[in-house]
Amino acid sequence: MATIVQNGILVTASDTFQADLKINNGKISMISNHINGEKGDTIINAANKYVLPGLIDPHTHLALNGTLDDFETGTKAAASGGVTTIINFTDPDNSQTFLEDLMEWKNKAKKSLIDYGFHSIINKCNSDVLKEISRLPEEGVTSIKLFTAYKENMVNDDEIYLLMKAAKKEGMVTNVHAENGRIIDQLIEEALDRKNTKAIYHAYTRPASLEAEATARVLRIAEITEAPTYIVHISSEEALTEFKRAKERGVNAFGETCPQYLVLDENYLKKEDKEAVKYICSPPLRTKRDQEALWDKIKLGAISTIGSDHASHPYVDGKEKGVNNFTKAPNGLPGIESTLQLLYHYGVYEGRITLPKLVEITSQNPAKIFGLYPRKGSLNIGSDGDIVIFDPNKSSVITKETQKQGTEYNVYEGMEVQGDIDFVLSRGEVIVMDKQIVGKTGRGKYLYRNRFCDWPREEVGTE
Ligand code: URP
Ligand code: ZN
Ligand code: ZN
Numbered sequence: 001m002a003t004i005v006q007n008g009i010l011v012t013a014s015d016t017f018q019a020d021l022k023i024n025n026g027k028i029s030m031i032s033n034h035i036n037g038e039k040g041d042t043i044i045n046a047a048n049k050y051v052l053p054g055l056i057d058p059h060t061h062l063a064l065n066g067t068l069d070d071f072e073t074g075t076k077a078a079a080s081g082g083v084t085t086i087i088n089f090t091d092p093d094n095s096q097t098f099l100e101d102l103m104e105w106k107n108k109a110k111k112s113l114i115d116y117g118f119h120s121i122i123n124k125c126n127s128d129v130l131k132e133i134s135r136l137p138e139e140g141v142t143s144i145k146l147f148t149a150y151k152e153n154m155v156n157d158d159e160i161y162l163l164m165k166a167a168k169k170e171g172m173v174t175n176v177h178a179e180n181g182r183i184i185d186q187l188i189e190e191a192l193d194r195k196n197t198k199a200i201y202h203a204y205t206r207p208a209s210l211e212a213e214a215t216a217r218v219l220r221i222a223e224i225t226e227a228p229t230y231i232v233h234i235s236s237e238e239a240l241t242e243f244k245r246a247k248e249r250g251v252n253a254f255g256e257t258c259p260q261y262l263v264l265d266e267n268y269l270k271k272e273d274k275e276a277v278k279y280i281c282s283p284p285l286r287t288k289r290d291q292e293a294l295w296d297k298i299k300l301g302a303i304s305t306i307g308s309d310h311a312s313h314p315y316v317d318g319k320e321k322g323v324n325n326f327t328k329a330p331n332g333l334p335g336i337e338s339t340l341q342l343l344y345h346y347g348v349y350e351g352r353i354t355l356p357k358l359v360e361i362t363s364q365n366p367a368k369i370f371g372l373y374p375r376k377g378s379l380n381i382g383s384d385g386d387i388v389i390f391d392p393n394k395s396s397v398i399t400k401e402t403q404k405q406g407t408e409y410n411v412y413e414g415m416e417v418q419g420d421i422d423f424v425l426s427r428g429e430v431i432v433m434d435k436q437i438v439g440k441t442g443r444g445k446y447l448y449r450n451r452f453c454d455w456p457r458e459e460v461g462t463e
Pocket of ligand 2: 283
Protein backbone atom coordinates (compact mmCIF):
# COMPACT_ATOMS: atom_id res chain seq x y z
CA MET A 1 0.00 0.00 0.00
CA ALA A 2 1.38 3.31 -1.10
CA THR A 3 0.73 6.92 -0.16
CA ILE A 4 0.18 9.26 -3.12
CA VAL A 5 0.19 13.04 -2.88
CA GLN A 6 -1.62 14.40 -5.93
CA ASN A 7 -1.75 17.84 -7.60
CA GLY A 8 0.65 19.55 -5.20
CA ILE A 9 3.40 22.09 -5.88
CA LEU A 10 6.63 20.31 -4.99
CA VAL A 11 9.32 22.51 -3.49
CA THR A 12 12.99 21.58 -3.45
CA ALA A 13 16.03 23.66 -2.58
CA SER A 14 16.38 24.60 -6.23
CA ASP A 15 12.92 24.48 -7.77
CA THR A 16 9.12 24.52 -7.46
CA PHE A 17 7.01 22.45 -9.85
CA GLN A 18 3.61 20.79 -10.09
CA ALA A 19 3.73 16.99 -9.77
CA ASP A 20 2.35 13.95 -7.98
CA LEU A 21 4.54 12.05 -5.56
CA LYS A 22 4.33 8.42 -4.47
CA ILE A 23 5.75 6.85 -1.32
CA ASN A 24 6.22 3.10 -1.05
CA ASN A 25 7.65 1.29 1.95
CA GLY A 26 8.49 4.63 3.53
CA LYS A 27 10.57 5.89 0.59
CA ILE A 28 9.73 8.26 -2.24
CA SER A 29 9.33 5.91 -5.20
CA MET A 30 7.95 8.09 -7.99
CA ILE A 31 7.49 11.73 -8.99
CA SER A 32 5.46 12.23 -12.13
CA ASN A 33 2.82 14.41 -13.82
CA HIS A 34 0.07 12.08 -12.81
CA ILE A 35 0.15 9.03 -10.56
CA ASN A 36 -2.99 6.90 -10.19
CA GLY A 37 -3.70 5.18 -6.94
CA GLU A 38 -4.56 1.53 -6.52
CA LYS A 39 -7.00 -0.08 -4.11
CA GLY A 40 -5.80 0.40 -0.54
CA ASP A 41 -3.50 3.35 -1.32
CA THR A 42 -3.80 6.51 0.74
CA ILE A 43 -4.49 9.46 -1.58
CA ILE A 44 -3.93 13.03 -0.43
CA ASN A 45 -5.15 15.87 -2.62
CA ALA A 46 -2.64 18.72 -2.31
CA ALA A 47 -4.11 21.02 -5.00
CA ASN A 48 -2.91 24.63 -4.50
CA LYS A 49 -0.69 23.50 -1.64
CA TYR A 50 3.06 23.22 -1.25
CA VAL A 51 4.68 19.82 -0.78
CA LEU A 52 7.91 20.32 1.15
CA PRO A 53 10.50 17.91 2.54
CA GLY A 54 9.99 17.61 6.30
CA LEU A 55 12.03 20.00 8.39
CA ILE A 56 15.20 18.83 10.12
CA ASP A 57 15.69 20.71 13.38
CA PRO A 58 19.41 20.35 14.10
CA HIS A 59 19.26 22.10 17.48
CA THR A 60 16.84 20.85 20.14
CA HIS A 61 17.06 20.33 23.89
CA LEU A 62 14.24 17.85 24.54
CA ALA A 63 14.35 16.14 27.94
CA LEU A 64 16.80 18.71 29.26
CA ASN A 65 16.81 18.77 33.06
CA GLY A 66 14.15 21.10 34.41
CA THR A 67 12.27 21.45 31.10
CA LEU A 68 8.73 20.30 30.34
CA ASP A 69 9.07 18.55 26.99
CA ASP A 70 10.40 15.03 26.89
CA PHE A 71 10.74 13.09 23.64
CA GLU A 72 7.03 12.29 23.63
CA THR A 73 5.54 15.78 24.03
CA GLY A 74 8.46 17.50 22.33
CA THR A 75 8.33 15.42 19.16
CA LYS A 76 4.54 15.79 18.98
CA ALA A 77 5.07 19.55 19.09
CA ALA A 78 7.85 19.29 16.50
CA ALA A 79 5.74 17.18 14.14
CA SER A 80 2.77 19.52 14.40
CA GLY A 81 5.11 22.23 13.09
CA GLY A 82 6.35 20.16 10.14
CA VAL A 83 9.55 18.86 11.74
CA THR A 84 10.16 15.22 10.84
CA THR A 85 13.72 14.85 12.16
CA ILE A 86 15.51 16.33 15.14
CA ILE A 87 19.11 16.25 16.26
CA ASN A 88 18.99 16.70 20.01
CA PHE A 89 21.80 17.56 22.39
CA THR A 90 22.86 15.21 25.13
CA ASP A 91 23.59 16.77 28.51
CA PRO A 92 26.67 15.32 30.18
CA ASP A 93 26.41 14.14 33.71
CA ASN A 94 29.89 14.25 35.14
CA SER A 95 29.45 10.91 36.90
CA GLN A 96 29.52 8.98 33.63
CA THR A 97 31.46 8.78 30.39
CA PHE A 98 30.20 10.51 27.25
CA LEU A 99 29.36 7.11 25.73
CA GLU A 100 27.30 6.17 28.79
CA ASP A 101 25.67 9.57 28.55
CA LEU A 102 24.77 8.88 24.92
CA MET A 103 23.24 5.48 25.78
CA GLU A 104 21.10 7.14 28.44
CA TRP A 105 19.87 9.70 25.90
CA LYS A 106 19.11 7.02 23.33
CA ASN A 107 16.91 5.39 25.95
CA LYS A 108 15.10 8.62 26.75
CA ALA A 109 14.33 9.10 23.07
CA LYS A 110 12.55 5.78 22.60
CA LYS A 111 9.21 7.58 22.96
CA SER A 112 9.90 9.77 19.94
CA LEU A 113 7.23 10.26 17.28
CA ILE A 114 9.75 11.31 14.64
CA ASP A 115 13.25 10.23 13.62
CA TYR A 116 16.10 11.54 15.73
CA GLY A 117 19.83 11.69 16.24
CA PHE A 118 22.18 13.25 18.77
CA HIS A 119 25.07 15.67 19.04
CA SER A 120 27.26 14.80 22.04
CA ILE A 121 28.06 17.71 24.30
CA ILE A 122 31.69 17.45 25.44
CA ASN A 123 32.51 19.63 28.44
CA LYS A 124 36.03 18.52 29.32
CA CYS A 125 39.16 17.29 27.64
CA ASN A 126 41.65 14.62 28.66
CA SER A 127 43.16 11.56 27.00
CA ASP A 128 40.15 9.36 27.89
CA VAL A 129 37.74 11.88 26.39
CA LEU A 130 39.79 12.10 23.21
CA LYS A 131 39.63 8.30 22.90
CA GLU A 132 35.91 8.28 23.57
CA ILE A 133 35.27 10.75 20.75
CA SER A 134 36.65 8.20 18.31
CA ARG A 135 33.95 5.73 19.45
CA LEU A 136 30.99 8.05 18.87
CA PRO A 137 30.66 7.59 15.07
CA GLU A 138 30.13 3.84 15.41
CA GLU A 139 27.19 4.77 17.67
CA GLY A 140 25.81 7.01 14.93
CA VAL A 141 26.94 10.30 16.43
CA THR A 142 29.09 12.29 14.02
CA SER A 143 29.07 15.68 15.73
CA ILE A 144 30.18 17.04 19.07
CA LYS A 145 29.21 20.31 20.73
CA LEU A 146 31.51 22.59 22.70
CA PHE A 147 30.75 25.69 24.75
CA THR A 148 32.84 28.82 25.28
CA ALA A 149 30.31 30.01 27.88
CA TYR A 150 28.42 28.60 30.90
CA LYS A 151 30.76 27.68 33.79
CA GLU A 152 29.60 24.06 34.02
CA ASN A 153 30.20 23.31 30.36
CA MET A 154 32.81 25.63 28.95
CA VAL A 155 36.15 24.47 27.59
CA ASN A 156 39.36 26.46 27.11
CA ASP A 157 41.08 27.32 23.85
CA ASP A 158 43.68 24.55 24.15
CA GLU A 159 40.90 22.05 24.86
CA ILE A 160 38.89 23.32 21.88
CA TYR A 161 42.00 22.81 19.77
CA LEU A 162 42.49 19.19 20.92
CA LEU A 163 38.79 18.30 20.72
CA MET A 164 38.43 19.79 17.25
CA LYS A 165 41.48 17.86 16.06
CA ALA A 166 40.03 14.62 17.44
CA ALA A 167 36.64 15.33 15.82
CA LYS A 168 38.22 16.21 12.49
CA LYS A 169 40.23 12.96 12.52
CA GLU A 170 37.00 10.97 12.91
CA GLY A 171 35.10 12.89 10.23
CA MET A 172 32.90 14.67 12.75
CA VAL A 173 31.51 18.19 12.83
CA THR A 174 32.27 20.39 15.85
CA ASN A 175 29.31 22.55 16.94
CA VAL A 176 30.22 25.54 19.07
CA HIS A 177 28.19 27.85 21.29
CA ALA A 178 30.36 30.95 20.86
CA GLU A 179 30.23 33.65 23.54
CA ASN A 180 33.11 34.77 25.75
CA GLY A 181 31.80 33.27 29.00
CA ARG A 182 34.64 34.47 31.23
CA ILE A 183 34.12 38.13 30.43
CA ILE A 184 30.33 37.70 30.54
CA ASP A 185 30.71 36.34 34.08
CA GLN A 186 32.63 39.50 35.04
CA LEU A 187 29.97 41.74 33.50
CA ILE A 188 27.25 39.85 35.36
CA GLU A 189 29.07 40.30 38.67
CA GLU A 190 29.45 44.03 38.01
CA ALA A 191 25.77 44.38 37.02
CA LEU A 192 24.61 42.62 40.20
CA ASP A 193 26.95 44.78 42.34
CA ARG A 194 25.20 47.82 40.86
CA LYS A 195 21.76 46.25 41.47
CA ASN A 196 21.13 46.07 37.75
CA THR A 197 19.00 42.96 38.01
CA LYS A 198 16.25 43.46 35.42
CA ALA A 199 15.90 41.10 32.46
CA ILE A 200 17.40 43.55 29.98
CA TYR A 201 20.71 43.24 31.84
CA HIS A 202 20.83 39.69 30.58
CA ALA A 203 21.37 41.26 27.15
CA TYR A 204 23.66 44.05 28.38
CA THR A 205 25.97 41.55 30.08
CA ARG A 206 26.19 39.38 26.95
CA PRO A 207 26.97 42.01 24.30
CA ALA A 208 27.32 41.17 20.62
CA SER A 209 31.03 42.04 20.81
CA LEU A 210 31.60 39.04 23.10
CA GLU A 211 29.72 36.76 20.71
CA ALA A 212 31.84 38.15 17.87
CA GLU A 213 35.08 37.69 19.83
CA ALA A 214 34.33 34.04 20.61
CA THR A 215 33.17 33.38 17.05
CA ALA A 216 36.39 34.82 15.63
CA ARG A 217 38.57 32.92 18.13
CA VAL A 218 36.83 29.59 17.59
CA LEU A 219 37.07 29.97 13.84
CA ARG A 220 40.80 30.77 14.09
CA ILE A 221 41.19 27.47 15.93
CA ALA A 222 39.07 25.81 13.24
CA GLU A 223 41.39 27.30 10.65
CA ILE A 224 44.44 25.76 12.29
CA THR A 225 42.82 22.37 12.86
CA GLU A 226 40.91 22.39 9.55
CA ALA A 227 37.98 20.94 11.48
CA PRO A 228 34.51 21.44 9.97
CA THR A 229 32.94 23.80 12.47
CA TYR A 230 29.30 24.75 12.94
CA ILE A 231 28.52 27.88 14.93
CA VAL A 232 25.14 27.43 16.59
CA HIS A 233 22.60 30.20 17.13
CA ILE A 234 24.39 33.17 15.57
CA SER A 235 22.44 36.20 16.77
CA SER A 236 24.28 39.38 15.83
CA GLU A 237 25.66 41.35 12.93
CA GLU A 238 29.02 41.63 14.72
CA ALA A 239 29.33 37.84 14.99
CA LEU A 240 28.26 37.51 11.36
CA THR A 241 31.06 39.85 10.32
CA GLU A 242 33.63 37.63 12.02
CA PHE A 243 31.98 34.52 10.64
CA LYS A 244 32.11 35.91 7.11
CA ARG A 245 35.76 36.95 7.50
CA ALA A 246 36.66 33.41 8.49
CA LYS A 247 34.79 31.98 5.54
CA GLU A 248 36.59 34.34 3.19
CA ARG A 249 39.85 32.87 4.47
CA GLY A 250 38.54 29.43 3.53
CA VAL A 251 37.61 28.14 6.98
CA ASN A 252 35.27 25.15 6.78
CA ALA A 253 32.54 26.88 8.78
CA PHE A 254 28.76 26.64 8.82
CA GLY A 255 26.39 29.04 10.51
CA GLU A 256 23.03 28.52 12.15
CA THR A 257 20.53 31.03 13.42
CA CYS A 258 17.17 30.57 15.15
CA PRO A 259 13.67 31.96 14.55
CA GLN A 260 13.81 33.93 17.81
CA TYR A 261 16.75 35.99 16.52
CA LEU A 262 14.88 36.66 13.28
CA VAL A 263 11.53 37.76 14.67
CA LEU A 264 12.01 38.84 18.31
CA ASP A 265 14.25 41.64 19.55
CA GLU A 266 15.65 43.02 22.78
CA ASN A 267 12.53 45.13 23.41
CA TYR A 268 10.92 41.96 24.77
CA LEU A 269 13.58 42.01 27.51
CA LYS A 270 12.64 45.60 28.37
CA LYS A 271 9.05 44.68 29.30
CA GLU A 272 7.99 44.29 32.93
CA ASP A 273 10.24 41.61 34.44
CA LYS A 274 7.43 39.11 34.93
CA GLU A 275 6.93 39.05 31.16
CA ALA A 276 10.49 39.78 30.08
CA VAL A 277 12.03 36.78 31.86
CA LYS A 278 10.28 34.43 29.41
CA TYR A 279 12.61 35.77 26.70
CA ILE A 280 15.91 35.02 28.41
CA CYS A 281 18.10 32.96 26.13
CA SER A 282 21.78 32.97 25.20
CA PRO A 283 22.96 34.66 23.11
CA PRO A 284 20.28 37.19 24.03
CA LEU A 285 17.71 38.71 21.70
CA ARG A 286 19.39 41.53 19.77
CA THR A 287 18.26 44.59 17.78
CA LYS A 288 16.14 44.97 14.67
CA ARG A 289 19.31 45.80 12.77
CA ASP A 290 20.77 42.43 13.78
CA GLN A 291 17.58 40.74 12.58
CA GLU A 292 17.89 42.28 9.14
CA ALA A 293 21.60 41.33 8.96
CA LEU A 294 20.65 37.72 9.72
CA TRP A 295 17.93 37.64 7.05
CA ASP A 296 20.38 39.14 4.61
CA LYS A 297 22.98 36.47 5.34
CA ILE A 298 20.36 33.74 4.96
CA LYS A 299 19.48 35.13 1.56
CA LEU A 300 23.13 35.39 0.53
CA GLY A 301 23.91 31.93 1.83
CA ALA A 302 26.33 32.66 4.68
CA ILE A 303 23.84 31.25 7.20
CA SER A 304 23.23 27.63 6.22
CA THR A 305 20.61 26.38 8.67
CA ILE A 306 17.87 27.20 11.16
CA GLY A 307 17.62 25.47 14.54
CA SER A 308 14.86 26.13 17.04
CA ASP A 309 17.12 25.75 20.12
CA HIS A 310 13.91 24.53 21.78
CA ALA A 311 14.28 24.52 25.57
CA SER A 312 10.89 24.31 27.27
CA HIS A 313 11.59 25.81 30.66
CA PRO A 314 8.41 26.23 32.70
CA TYR A 315 7.31 29.68 33.81
CA VAL A 316 6.31 28.63 37.31
CA ASP A 317 9.40 27.53 39.19
CA GLY A 318 11.48 28.22 36.10
CA LYS A 319 11.56 31.48 34.20
CA GLU A 320 9.81 33.37 37.03
CA LYS A 321 12.85 32.83 39.25
CA GLY A 322 14.51 35.50 37.11
CA VAL A 323 12.14 38.27 38.19
CA ASN A 324 14.36 40.88 39.92
CA ASN A 325 17.45 38.77 39.25
CA PHE A 326 17.97 37.85 35.60
CA THR A 327 20.71 35.36 36.48
CA LYS A 328 18.17 33.03 38.12
CA ALA A 329 16.08 32.49 34.96
CA PRO A 330 16.98 29.33 33.05
CA ASN A 331 18.31 30.09 29.57
CA GLY A 332 16.48 29.07 26.44
CA LEU A 333 13.15 29.48 24.64
CA PRO A 334 10.49 27.00 23.52
CA GLY A 335 9.52 27.13 19.85
CA ILE A 336 10.07 23.76 18.15
CA GLU A 337 6.63 23.87 16.53
CA SER A 338 6.76 27.37 15.06
CA THR A 339 9.84 27.39 12.84
CA LEU A 340 8.05 26.71 9.54
CA GLN A 341 5.18 29.09 10.23
CA LEU A 342 7.54 31.90 11.24
CA LEU A 343 9.97 31.39 8.38
CA TYR A 344 7.18 31.15 5.84
CA HIS A 345 5.44 34.29 7.11
CA TYR A 346 8.40 36.58 7.90
CA GLY A 347 10.67 35.06 5.27
CA VAL A 348 8.72 33.96 2.20
CA TYR A 349 5.41 35.83 2.55
CA GLU A 350 7.08 39.12 3.45
CA GLY A 351 9.56 38.69 0.58
CA ARG A 352 12.86 38.22 2.44
CA ILE A 353 13.62 34.72 1.12
CA THR A 354 12.29 32.39 -1.56
CA LEU A 355 10.47 29.14 -0.92
CA PRO A 356 13.40 27.01 -2.22
CA LYS A 357 15.69 28.92 0.17
CA LEU A 358 13.36 27.98 3.03
CA VAL A 359 13.67 24.30 2.04
CA GLU A 360 17.43 24.63 1.69
CA ILE A 361 18.00 26.04 5.18
CA THR A 362 15.41 24.01 7.07
CA SER A 363 15.91 20.65 5.40
CA GLN A 364 18.57 20.12 2.74
CA ASN A 365 21.49 21.89 4.42
CA PRO A 366 21.09 20.34 7.88
CA ALA A 367 20.84 16.92 6.19
CA LYS A 368 24.04 17.53 4.24
CA ILE A 369 26.05 19.01 7.11
CA PHE A 370 25.00 16.38 9.64
CA GLY A 371 25.35 13.20 7.57
CA LEU A 372 21.71 12.51 6.72
CA TYR A 373 21.63 13.38 3.02
CA PRO A 374 20.14 12.06 0.73
CA ARG A 375 18.10 9.86 3.07
CA LYS A 376 16.64 13.05 4.57
CA GLY A 377 16.44 16.65 3.39
CA SER A 378 15.11 16.26 -0.13
CA LEU A 379 12.30 14.99 -2.33
CA ASN A 380 14.61 12.62 -4.24
CA ILE A 381 13.56 9.16 -5.36
CA GLY A 382 14.80 6.82 -2.63
CA SER A 383 14.69 9.47 0.11
CA ASP A 384 12.50 8.91 3.17
CA GLY A 385 8.91 10.00 2.57
CA ASP A 386 9.11 12.84 5.09
CA ILE A 387 6.70 15.42 3.73
CA VAL A 388 4.85 18.55 4.82
CA ILE A 389 1.74 19.68 2.98
CA PHE A 390 1.46 23.40 3.54
CA ASP A 391 -1.48 25.59 2.56
CA PRO A 392 -0.29 29.14 1.76
CA ASN A 393 -3.86 30.41 1.57
CA LYS A 394 -4.75 29.67 5.17
CA SER A 395 -3.58 31.76 8.09
CA SER A 396 -3.31 31.11 11.78
CA VAL A 397 -2.44 32.69 15.09
CA ILE A 398 0.38 31.30 17.21
CA THR A 399 -0.87 30.91 20.75
CA LYS A 400 -0.34 28.86 23.87
CA GLU A 401 -4.03 27.89 23.70
CA THR A 402 -3.43 25.55 20.75
CA GLN A 403 0.29 24.75 21.04
CA LYS A 404 1.49 21.20 21.58
CA GLN A 405 4.69 22.09 23.49
CA GLY A 406 4.47 21.81 27.24
CA THR A 407 5.10 25.37 28.43
CA GLU A 408 2.43 27.61 29.98
CA TYR A 409 3.46 30.40 27.59
CA ASN A 410 4.45 30.92 23.98
CA VAL A 411 7.12 33.49 23.15
CA TYR A 412 5.41 34.14 19.80
CA GLU A 413 1.99 34.61 21.46
CA GLY A 414 -0.55 36.35 19.25
CA MET A 415 1.52 36.46 16.06
CA GLU A 416 -0.76 36.12 13.07
CA VAL A 417 0.97 34.18 10.34
CA GLN A 418 0.09 33.43 6.75
CA GLY A 419 0.05 29.76 5.74
CA ASP A 420 -0.73 26.64 7.71
CA ILE A 421 0.21 22.97 7.85
CA ASP A 422 -2.38 20.45 6.63
CA PHE A 423 -0.52 17.14 6.76
CA VAL A 424 2.82 15.85 7.97
CA LEU A 425 4.12 12.48 6.81
CA SER A 426 7.04 10.60 8.28
CA ARG A 427 8.40 7.78 6.11
CA GLY A 428 5.10 7.84 4.23
CA GLU A 429 2.92 7.56 7.32
CA VAL A 430 0.52 10.42 8.08
CA ILE A 431 1.47 11.57 11.58
CA VAL A 432 -0.30 14.96 11.64
CA MET A 433 -3.65 15.72 10.04
CA ASP A 434 -5.92 18.72 10.63
CA LYS A 435 -3.74 19.79 13.56
CA GLN A 436 -4.21 16.43 15.29
CA ILE A 437 -1.35 14.06 16.04
CA VAL A 438 -2.38 10.77 14.44
CA GLY A 439 1.00 8.99 14.55
CA LYS A 440 1.99 6.90 17.55
CA THR A 441 4.83 7.99 19.77
CA GLY A 442 7.64 5.46 19.85
CA ARG A 443 7.57 5.00 16.05
CA GLY A 444 10.53 7.39 15.57
CA LYS A 445 13.80 5.74 14.52
CA TYR A 446 17.27 6.44 15.79
CA LEU A 447 19.38 7.78 12.92
CA TYR A 448 22.92 6.51 12.51
CA ARG A 449 24.40 9.56 10.83
CA ASN A 450 27.22 9.41 8.29
CA ARG A 451 30.54 11.07 8.88
CA PHE A 452 30.98 14.60 7.59
CA CYS A 453 31.23 14.80 3.85
CA ASP A 454 32.71 17.94 2.38
CA TRP A 455 29.82 18.97 0.15
CA PRO A 456 30.90 21.50 -2.44
CA ARG A 457 30.47 24.84 -0.73
CA GLU A 458 27.97 26.20 -3.19
CA GLU A 459 25.79 23.19 -2.33
CA VAL A 460 25.43 24.17 1.30
CA GLY A 461 24.85 27.73 0.33
CA THR A 462 27.99 29.37 1.60
CA GLU A 463 28.71 32.82 0.30
O1 URP B 1 19.70 29.98 25.92
C1 URP B 1 19.84 28.92 25.33
N1 URP B 1 20.18 28.91 24.07
N2 URP B 1 19.65 27.78 26.00
C2 URP B 1 19.79 26.49 25.53
C3 URP B 1 21.20 26.01 25.66
C4 URP B 1 22.10 26.62 24.63
O2 URP B 1 22.87 27.51 24.95
O3 URP B 1 22.02 26.24 23.46
ZN1 ZN C 1 23.92 27.51 23.13
ZN1 ZN D 1 20.94 25.22 22.39
